[in-house]
Amino acid sequence: MSINRREFLKIVGASAILALGGVAIADGIDKDNLEVSQFLPEPGALVAGKWAMVVDVRKFKTEDDYKRVINACNSIHNIPDFGEPKDEIKWIWTDTFEHAFPDEYEQKYMPASLERMPFVLMCNHCDNPPCVRVCPTKATFKRADGIVMQDEHRCIGCRFCMAACPYGSRSFNWRDPRPFIKKENPDYPTRTKGVVEKCTFCVERLAEGLMPACVEASNGAMIFGDLTDPNSEVRKALSSNYTIRRKAELGTGPNIYYIIGGTDNA
Amino acid sequence: MYNGGKILFGILIFLALVTFPFYNDIGKANVRPEPKINTPEIQKLSEKQCVESQAFMKANHMTLLNEWRDSAVRGGNRTYVASDGKKYTISLQNTCLRCHSNKKEFCDTCHSYAGVNPYCWDCHIAPKGAKK
Numbered sequence: 001m002s003i004n005r006r007e008f009l010k011i012v013g014a015s016a017i018l019a020l021g022g023v024a025i026a027d028g029i030d031k032d033n034l035e036v037s038q039f040l041p042e043p044g045a046l047v048a049g050k051w052a053m054v055v056d057v058r059k060f061k062t063e064d065d066y067k068r069v070i071n072a073c074n075s076i077h078n079i080p081d082f083g084e085p086k087d088e089i090k091w092i093w094t095d096t097f098e099h100a101f102p103d104e105y106e107q108k109y110m111p112a113s114l115e116r117m118p119f120v121l122m123c124n125h126c127d128n129p130p131c132v133r134v135c136p137t138k139a140t141f142k143r144a145d146g147i148v149m150q151d152e153h154r155c156i157g158c159r160f161c162m163a164a165c166p167y168g169s170r171s172f173n174w175r176d177p178r179p180f181i182k183k184e185n186p187d188y189p190t191r192t193k194g195v196v197e198k199c200t201f202c203v204e205r206l207a208e209g210l211m212p213a214c215v216e217a218s219n220g221a222m223i224f225g226d227l228t229d230p231n232s233e234v235r236k237a238l239s240s241n242y243t244i245r246r247k248a249e250l251g252t253g254p255n256i257y258y259i260i261g262g263t264d265n266a
Numbered sequence: 267m268y269n270g271g272k273i274l275f276g277i278l279i280f281l282a283l284v285t286f287p288f289y290n291d292i293g294k295a296n297v298r299p300e301p302k303i304n305t306p307e308i309q310k311l312s313e314k315q316c317v318e319s320q321a322f323m324k325a326n327h328m329t330l331l332n333e334w335r336d337s338a339v340r341g342g343n344r345t346y347v348a349s350d351g352k353k354y355t356i357s358l359q360n361t362c363l364r365c366h367s368n369k370k371e372f373c374d375t376c377h378s379y380a381g382v383n384p385y386c387w388d389c390h391i392a393p394k395g396a397k398k
Contacts, residue, residue, distance in 0.1 A: 039333075039343040042355070078391075143342060151339045152389060184391060187360055192388035207344045 044209035049228030050146035051201055051255070053212075054237040055120055058261035059221035066094055066118060072217035073199075078190045080180035089171040089191075091199040092214055094118035100246055101258075119258065120222070122214070123148060123169040123199035124246060127253025131161035131170065140196075146227075146255060147201045157194040166247050167254070170198045227255065299379040302371040307364055316365075317348050328384075331358065358390050367393040 073092045098105045100119040125148045131140050139154035140161055162170045176193045191197050202212035215224040225232035243257040316323045337343045338356040346354045355361050366372045369392045
């Protein structure tokens with residue numbers, strides 16, 4: 001059977017229309033319900049240009065002040081207690097002035113009370129985070145609001161970030177943490193063996209419009225806010241007090257500021 | 267053929283062993299998994315509807331969960347607008363499992379049938395209280 005030119009063109013045209021229609025239908029099926037535009041931020045979420053924290057060291061007076069802050073974090077984030085310093089998981093912890101601020105420690109004539117008192121330490125959510133630079137899977141990354149976030153789904157446990165972090169802010173799960181969590185918080189996941197974890201500035205609480213757990217428990221000793229907003233609490237605290245940061249000379253751009261008092265503290 | 271009898275006998279045994287899974291299952295009904303949705307939370311719902319349609323969830327819940335994960339953890343966007351316009355908070359533990367509190371009868375029935383072993387529960391806490 002032979003066809004003439006006219007019929008051939010008709011068939012070609014009709015099949016082209018059918019094929020395009022098929023593609024359109026297939027597109028419709030493929031897209032399903034997963035469009036990027038369908039994901040929105042939480043309505044009441046706290047947002048900022050750059051989150052930062054000011055720790056008013058003067059307001060930490062008793063041992064209980066430290067414990068309250070640290071326990072608030074530990075209980076909410078299902079942080080295990082292995083009872084073994086080598087395996088310790090820490091998001092927020094304390095250390096001496098010498099260890100926290102080794103460069104400021106050079107001079108020997110500082111108040112003895114300051115030298116002995118513990119300092120509240122946590123992830124500094126650096127402007128230029130070395131942990132993010134070395135992470136081979138981008139499991140740790142910097143959010144637009146300055147938070148250095150840890151995606152446990154992607155962490156392969158190589159611990160490059162732990163070597164890179166000059167603050168010791170990162171902990172590795174050498175063991176399954178589940179049996180060592182005193183009381184599980186069912187609203188927050190645990191971690192598993194073989195991943196690195198650290199303070200996340202309570203992203204899950206910021207998304208609900210809440211302040212970080214430690215800030216809430218600190219009775220005003222820790223101030224949290226937006227560094228890019230001149231009227232924020234942190235900016236007010238920074239403009240009215242002299243503050244220091246941990247190992248700022250390394251160029252990491254830490255975002256935790258410490259108000260150091262005189263002999264009147266401790 | 268040397269030792270022909272022994273060889274043939276050996277081949278027969280070999281064939282019998284290799285085909286064991288096939289003749290062992292002949293005549294047995296292939297029991298399909300029946301994930302149960304009769305949790306107290308779901309009973310309370312007037313309209314028993316997941317975030318998306320049942321057919322979509324059956325086929326694509328893993329894709330949806332991956333998108334949810336990336337959106338919440340990496341994008342910081344924790345609200346999902348479903349295709350019917352309803353809004354849901356993105357959380358495996360606090361949204362999915364609030365209704366589906368019966369992980370054993372819901373998640374595990376299909377997963378063990380299909381032989382898949384998702385590692386969600388290494389970290390995310392499966393509900394313990396509401397075991398129905």
